[in-house]
Structure formats: structure tokens, C-alpha cells
Amino acid sequence: MSARILNRDELLRLIDEAARDRRLIGPVRRGERTFYEAADRAAELDLDGPQCVYSPKAHFFPPEETLLTFERKSRSFVTHPVRHETPTALVAVRPCEIHGIRLLDHVFGAAPADEGYLARRRATFIIALDCFRPCRDEAFCGDLGTNTAHLGFDLMIRRLSDPEEGSRGAERFELTSATEDGASLLSRAGLGRTADRADLDAVRAYERSKASAFPCRLSCEADRLPEVAQRGYTSTVWERTAARCYSCGSCNLVCPTCYCFNLRDEVSLDGKSGARVREWDGCQLREFAVVAGGHNFRAAPAERLRHRVMRKASWIAQRTGLPGCVGCGRCDRACTAKISLVEILNTLAREQDHDHAGHS
Known part of the structure; x- marks a missing residue:
């Protein structure tokens, strides 16, 4: 792993070099919020701003995309896959979002592999931005690692x-590959310099500061979450919390690790051609679990809420070995009903600790 020390001007020049033959996407400020959007040059990116409203998931897994087109030939149909990959430099991706991308890599890379996703992934050069303190009050990435x-x-x-301290001219950035x-x-860029003793001291100070900057928001250890969720399956917390839920799906929309989707065929009026379109779906939407005949096997909001929490805290990790929740806090922030995933998990843990104390 090679490393260089750069000042801000050199960092921006390095990003521009990365985007020389690629589309540049990074955090762009829109009023008080930032979004992962295309930019013409690195100077347009907000590298010091808050967490982006949405994760960069949409770059690899678009909210809506045409997977293939088809046309009728005699008595059969001929299909034509549609590919959308564009060489891209994706900049300032936070560590929690990297963990989210790794989960998507696992899901869409498993057989049968999603070639469209993998092509976009291969075409993307990712420059991550480490967090030296929580980017949002709602974040609990420090608990999850x-x-x-x-x-x-x-x-x-x-x-x-x-x-927030000192002038920009004195800023130092460590770049590691x-x-x-x-x-x-x-x-190739030839920018910056190798680390000297003062830089190494700064790196050690950075690591010490970061270790104490992330508060614990969960009342149990992260490795207990799958057990806490499973043992809380019959808790009354689901009904109590879901009474406030609007089933709007905002939590699904902003989550870096939600990957459910729906497929639909758009067919021409003469029935001779069409396209297969994929669009995001969300387990909190009322119609998500509706099947043929109109039966809804998760008709109650409490059932849908429990399903989502079970996937995030337990089932995805059990299936993939990777975290189903990366602790970014976006769902808590986006929820208009002020439903908090952290509060649900802490409530389940307290209930179980109380029950254990009562039986000991």
C-alpha cells in the first residue's frame, strides 16, 4: 500500500487527474445539503460538507434502468441486453458507504451475476474519504466498526x-492506495511527497483522535445484534413503533444496503417490441408483499417494520457475512415519523436484559 502527503491544491489536482478520462461524480452542495452528482472539476466538490442525502448506491444500482429490449421475430422474441457503464471517478465515498458497496458487490456478484452492475463497478475508480468524526448525529458506524x-x-x-482549524493552505491529506x-x-500524478516524521506523528494523532470521536449509541455490542433481533421477534416494540409509520419507504430509499427491486415489461401497442425495466422496491411499502390473488403476507405495518429490522440486524449478516446495516443513520434522519433503528435495537436489548435479570 503506497502513500503520499498532499496539500489541498495537490489533492484537487489528483482528483482531476483521476477524472481525466472518466466522468467525475462526488459530493456537490445544493443549499444546505449535498448530493453525489456529476461535476466538471474537483474544485466544484464539497469535500468538507455533511453526509450526502443519498449514498452512491444509485451509481451502481440505478433507481430505474432498462435491462433489455425485445422484439418479436416470427413465433419467438429476440432480446438485446442494454449496458449503461461509463468510466467514472467516484470521489469522497465514506467508509460506511464502502461497506454498503461491498455488500452490493456480494449480492449482485453471486450467481446468476448481474452483469450490468458488475460492468459499472469495474468501470468505477473509487476515491474514499475517511471520517475522523461522525458526519451526522444519527450515525452509529462507530458501534458497528x-x-x-x-x-x-x-x-x-x-x-x-x-x-475548521487554521487556514486551508496548511491542510495536509494522506493518500493511500x-x-x-x-x-x-x-x-503517475507525481504529486505530494512521502511522509516525514511530522506526518507520521500527525497520522498517529489522527488515529488516536478518531478512536475517541465516535460515541457509542447502541446499548449492546454489535456482535449481539443478530441474537437481539431474533430473540425480539415477538416483542411488542414492533406494534408500538409501527403505529407511527406512514409506510412511505423513505428508509428504504436512502439506505446504502437496500437492494430489493421490481421488474416490469413495457410492451408496444402492437405487441411486437418492448423493454424490461428494473426499478427499486421497498419492503416498507404496503404493496411490497402483495402476491397473486391479492393476498398480502405482510399487510400490517408492524410486520413490515420487523422484516426490515430483521434483515438489517440479522438475516443479511447471517447470509453474507457482511453487515446488513452500516450505521450511516440515513434512515433515522429521513423518517418523517421519527422512527429510529437505534432506538428499536436498544429497546429490544433492554427488554432482554431485563428478562434475563428477572430470571437470574
Whole structure:
């Protein structure tokens, strides 16, 4: 793993070099919020702003996309796959989002592999941005260990000076590579310098500061979450909390690890051609579990809420070995009913600790 120390001007020049033959996507400020959007140059990106409203998931797994077109030939149909990949430099992806992308890699890379997703993934050069403190009050990535990432990106930026202290001219950034493509860019750009003793001291100070900057928001250890969720299956917390739920699906929409989708065929009026379209779906929507005949096997909001929490806290991790929730806090922030995933998990843990104390 190679590393360089860059100032802000050099960092922006490095990002521009990464995007020289690629589309540039990164955090762009829109009023008080930021979004992962296309930019013409690195100077347009907000590298010091808050967490983006949406994760970069949509770049790899679009909210709506045409998977294939088809046309009728004699008595059969001929299909034509549609590919959408564009060489892209995706910048300032946070560690929790890297963990979310790694889960999507696992899901869409498993047989039968989603070639469209994998093509977009291969065409993307990722420059991650490490968090030295929580980016939102709702975040609980420190509890889950997803505030740090070592895989799933090409370059990692670590800010060795606080942007709120001192002048920008004195800022230092450590750039480390995690792939051959990342190391190649660092070498080709020829920017910055190797770390000296003062830089190494700054790196150690950064790591010490980061270790104490993320508060514990969960009342149990992260490795207990699957058990806590499973043992809480019959808890009354689901009905009590779901009484406030509007079933709007906002939590699904902003989540970096939700990957459910629906397929529909759009057919021409003469029935001779059409397209198969994929669109995001969400388990909190009333119609999500409706099947043929109109039966809804999760008709009650409490059943849908429990299903979502079970997937995030238990089932996905059991199936993949990767976290189903990365602790970004977006669902808590997006929920208009103020339903908190952290509060649900803490309530379940307290109920079980109380029951255990009562039987001991």
C-alpha cells in the first residue's frame, strides 16, 4: 500500500487527474445539503460538507434502468441486453458507504451475476474519504466498526488537519492506495511527497483522535445484534413503533444496503417490441408483499417494520457475512415519523436484559 502527503491544491489536482478520462461524480452542495452528482472539476466538490442525502448506491444500482429490449421475430422474441457503464471517478465515498458497496458487490456478484452492475463497478475508480468524526448525529458506524474501511476502494483520503482549524493552505491529506490502479495514479500524478516524521506523528494523532470521536449509541455490542433481533421477534416494540409509520419507504430509499427491486415489461401497442425495466422496491411499502390473488403476507405495518429490522440486524449478516446495516443513520434522519433503528435495537436489548435479570 503506497502513500503520499498532499496539500489541498495537490489533492484537487489528483482528483482531476483521476477524472481525466472518466466522468467525475462526488459530493456537490445544493443549499444546505449535498448530493453525489456529476461535476466538471474537483474544485466544484464539497469535500468538507455533511453526509450526502443519498449514498452512491444509485451509481451502481440505478433507481430505474432498462435491462433489455425485445422484439418479436416470427413465433419467438429476440432480446438485446442494454449496458449503461461509463468510466467514472467516484470521489469522497465514506467508509460506511464502502461497506454498503461491498455488500452490493456480494449480492449482485453471486450467481446468476448481474452483469450490468458488475460492468459499472469495474468501470468505477473509487476515491474514499475517511471520517475522523461522525458526519451526522444519527450515525452509529462507530458501534458497528464501519467507520473504517480497508477494502473496496482504490484510494483513501485521510485529512490530517481539521478543516475548521487554521487556514486551508496548511491542510495536509494522506493518500493511500488499496489497489494497483490507485497506486498507479499516485505514481503517475507525481504529486505530494512521502511522509516525514511530522506526518507520521500527525497520522498517529489522527488515529488516536478518531478512536475517541465516535460515541457509542447502541446499548449492546454489535456482535449481539443478530441474537437481539431474533430473540425480539415477538416483542411488542414492533406494534408500538409501527403505529407511527406512514409506510412511505423513505428508509428504504436512502439506505446504502437496500437492494430489493421490481421488474416490469413495457410492451408496444402492437405487441411486437418492448423493454424490461428494473426499478427499486421497498419492503416498507404496503404493496411490497402483495402476491397473486391479492393476498398480502405482510399487510400490517408492524410486520413490515420487523422484516426490515430483521434483515438489517440479522438475516443479511447471517447470509453474507457482511453487515446488513452500516450505521450511516440515513434512515433515522429521513423518517418523517421519527422512527429510529437505534432506538428499536436498544429497546429490544433492554427488554432482554431485563428478562434475563428477572430470571437470574
